Every structure is written in structure tokens, then in C-alpha cells.
Amino acid sequence: MKADIEWIERxxxxxxxxxxxxxxxxxxxxxxxxxxxxxxxxYNTPPxxxxxxxxxxxxxxxxxxxxxxxxxxxxxxxLRKEAGQ
Numbered sequence: 001m002k003a004d005i006e007w008i009e010r011x012x013x014x015x016x017x018x019x020x021x022x023x024x025x026x027x028x029x030x031x032x033x034x035x036x037x038x039x040x041x042x043y044n045t046p047p048x049x050x051x052x053x054x055x056x057x058x059x060x061x062x063x064x065x066x067x068x069x070x071x072x073x074x075x076x077x078x079l080r081k082e083a084g085q
Contacts (some may be wrong), residue, residue: 005021005068006018006020007054007058009054015036017036018034023075027075029075031070055076
């Protein structure tokens, strides 16, 4: 099983935000976000357009290094299109 895809970004207000994407199989993936000033992970907020951009760039980089499958790269593109992003 592959590791989750994660990154940390600093928001305009100076708070760090961690984003984690898990591939669940059967054409599904789960987004999780957590701000450093909050205790619990957020599973319900839909990803922004910038989140999708960052994920696609990360997936392309991982695929080029043979650390991610083309199937998951295609899945990300398909789910982004379905989400209207």
C-alpha cells in the first residue's frame, strides 16, 4: 500500500495547514485538512481549486519518480473534473 500524499502550507494569517489525501480504492479518495490552531482533522470541507492544483503537481512529480501509479494520476484528474474544479 502506498503512503498518503501530504503537504503543509502556511496560510495568509500565518497558521500552518496540513493537507492529506488517501486513496481508498474503487475510484475514491479522501481529503483531510488540519490547521495547526485546531485539534481535530476536517473531513468535510471540499478542496479548493488551489488544493487541486497542488495535488496534480504533486502527483505528476511522484509519477515521474515512479512513486505513484498512472491509475491514481488519472483518478485525480477524473475526480477534479467531476468536482467542477
